[in-house]
Amino acid sequence: MLAYLIFALTIGGIYALLALSLNLIWGGIGLVNLGLVGFFALGAYASALLTGAGLPVLFGWGGAIVVGAIAGLVVTLATTRLRDDYLAIVTLGLAEVIRLVALNERWLTNGSDGISGIQAPMKSALGNQGFNLFYLALVSVIVLVVWLALRRLDRSPYGRAMKAIREDQELAGFAGKNVLGFKVQAFAVSAALAGLAGALYAHFQSYISPDHFQPLITIYIFLAVAAGGVGRPAGGVLGAYVVVFFLELTRFLPDLVPWLAPAQFAACREILVGLSLILVLRFRPQGLLPEQIVPAPKS
Structure with a gap:
């Protein structure tokens, strides 16, 4: 039971990092990234391939950040002439690409068989249980650092400029803000965090x-940000x-509804996820922790 709880908390931390990535552009500057899972995959494969070539894990993580940021730059710069809703469509297509x-380039990714044996830092020295605790602590520290950085950004003049662009980009442009520059920078940082x-x-x-x-991960993260605020x-x-924890708890539903086949139960889980999103948007559209607009300091 303890191992299962540690696993859930670790995955929760990784999802929290994705939620911070999405919140930076969706809640911060008003851009919608429907292809978040694509940048998530880029980071995973980049780090797996780099460490598989003999580089240390830290180099793999750094490479994942760089690859994610470059992909974010390419996407935003390639859609500068399009409206923001088209950016969402482009990111959705990019994730599927x-x-x-x-899936198909076996020479690079080993196709549907995937990449196994990816380095697990300190696992040989700590053992399975020790590694799981170490990795939970590591992910939690990274989430805390990123959260503190984004919280500071949110309350800075830069963050207030982002919120102004989110509310009315034309007015922000008239006020002298480089709207395109802010969007490109925010999307690149967001993609780097996803990587x-x-x-x-x-x-x-x-x-x-x-x-x-799968694209469903993006839906989970949108639900997380919408539910949280x-x-x-x-x-x-x-x-x-x-x-x-909602997703993990629903794994035990077969004990309550034993007459459902496994395929039917899997479909019911997805129905519950969609229903949860609808209920959150209907009854708590501001989220569990509503946004707090900090007034600019008086000069």
């Missing part, structure tokens, strides 16, 4: 395949843990 490339989350996931699981990066970093973190 990344998954299909991972880091993917790298952490790969080295925790020690195995990744295209099946690990769009525009507030703490809300995204809280929502991520709530969603993970």
